[in-house]
Amino acid sequence: MNNSSLFFGVMSGTSLDGIDIVLINNRNKNIDIVEFIQIPYNTNTKKEFLALHSGHLSDLEHSIRLSLFHAKITANGIKKILKKHKLKNKEIRCIGYHGQTVRHLPEKGYSIQLGSANLLAELTNITVVSDFRNRDIVAGGQGAPLVPAFHNEFFFKKSKNRVIINIGGISNITYLPTNKKMIGFDCGPGNILLDHWIKIQHNKNFDNLGKWAKSGNLIEGLLFNFQKDLFFKKYPPKSTGRELFNMNWLNKFNINDYSPQDVQRTLLELTAVTIKEAIKNFCSNFDEIYICGGGSKNIFLIERIKEITATNINTTDKLNIPSQQVESIAFAWLAKKCIQKKYNNSHKITGSSGPRILGAIHYS
Ligand SMILES: Nc1ncnc2c1ncn2[C@@H]1O[C@H](COP(=O)(O)OP(=O)(O)O)[C@@H](O)[C@H]1O
Ligand SMILES: [Mg+2]
Known part of the structure; x- marks a missing residue:
């Protein structure tokens, strides 16, 4: 063998x-x-x-x-x-x-x-x-997310309540509290809608460093409507994908009524806010947050998550596994x-x- x-x-x-x-x-x-x-x-x-x-x-x-x-x-x-x-x-x-x-x-x-x-x-x-x-x-x-078992094996620390956030097309969260009562689920869209929107508007595959989103203004009413989706209210276990978060989903919100960069700014906020809500509702005693996945390269997104969670955030590189x-x-x-x-x-x-x-x- x-x-x-x-x-x-x-x-x-x-x-x-x-x-x-x-x-x-x-x-x-x-x-x-x-x-x-x-x-x-x-x-x-x-x-x-x-x-x-x-x-x-x-x-x-x-x-x-x-x-x-x-x-x-x-x-x-x-x-x-x-x-x-x-x-x-x-x-x-x-x-x-x-x-x-x-x-x-x-x-x-x-x-x-x-x-x-x-x-x-x-x-x-x-x-x-x-x-x-x-x-x-x-x-x-x-059948998802499957990575929390891995996070638990390699990122668990006896003295710290750790949160691991993976921001891929979809974002998912793993909570590794010291009492070992692990939690994990998909939070919602990570990069998927941001990628869609910049592709349609500028024929680019992604919004490099989140610069385009940063140039726009947040549309509070639109964000509020995005957040009404029942997926966000569901209790875990839950998982999602392109079946839900796609262009049809976006088109329900009359996004063409707004300036494109403001829509991008608001989509970025949606990703940040759904992550924040997941942390608030399920990881209330957390000590540390670590990020991985392609979204960790979106500097403006990470800035926003830092700001709204009022926490300093590192990538998993700090835990010896490169975020990508x-x-x-x-x-x-x-x-x-x-x-x-x-x-x-x-x-x-x-x-x-x-x-x-x-x-x-x-x-x-
Ligand atoms: N420099 C960057 N700036 C902003 N976003 C980036 C950057 N590099 C990668 N991304 C985002 O990360 C995504 C890929 O992340 P990845 O973790 O591979 O997701 P998945 O697991 O769904 O394939 C890209 O589609 C893009 O949205
Ligand atoms: Mg990928």
Whole structure:
């Protein structure tokens, strides 16, 4: 049996920015990062995933082609890393392969991530663990967020009540109080609506450092209306995605009546305020806040979160895991637990009926 401590983690988040690949050396609670790369999607690939997401073109043929394509570019990235570090495939224990979500509908009993684990195992000759979410969903859970288990393992501190916020397309929060009563759930939109709006208005993929949002004025009435969405009022367990927070959602608010930069400013405030509310309602005794995910690069967003929570905020880099790598490392670790036949679903967070081993194994 392969007892290597080298694991790949591959994550493609809701933002549809691309594929993050990390190679870690993980023994017990020690993680050394060997390599991290990001393979951005080109405009066409992003468009194709979006089309599948929105229900147009949701045909089987198209999905399978994209799955195979996703596995091919992932395999190329993995081979490049192996070559650079003079490693052989046999020296790797497994790959945790999340895939690209195109549907997340736990209430209907499923979540779909595209990415052919079979092809990835074939091309790399490394064992691949994929399909992390569906076992939790059929056990009655949300299948998300799955990263709190990882946060708990590596960020928990006996003497501090810590909050970890991941701002990807969607933002999610994990509370790690010293009494070990962990809480975790999706708070709402992270970057997803900000990305949509700047794409439509300026054909840019994201609002660099939040500069455009900063140039606008907050529209209080619009923010108030955004916040009325029932998702924000729901108690955890809860998760969300592009199914809810998309252009149709935005169009309900007559956003074209306002100046575009003011809308961007207000969307940024929505992300900040929903995070603040999540902290206020569920993490009232917190001592520290750490941020990860692409949103941590949005300086204005972080400024706003600092201001409205009246707290100094650091990125997880301070906890020795770089903020852009947390999710991919988490899926390397979740895959490790799967092949070790250990429970990895934090069922109290996702709401499923009990502990489960998440992941489907495709042997090398
Ligand atoms: N320099 C930056 N300024 C502002 N936002 C950024 C910057 N870099 C990345 N982002 C945001 O982070 C997002 C990607 O974050 P990520 O954590 O990968 O999300 P996901 O897990 O959903 O893919 C981008 O879509 C963008 O909105
Ligand atoms: Mg991403």
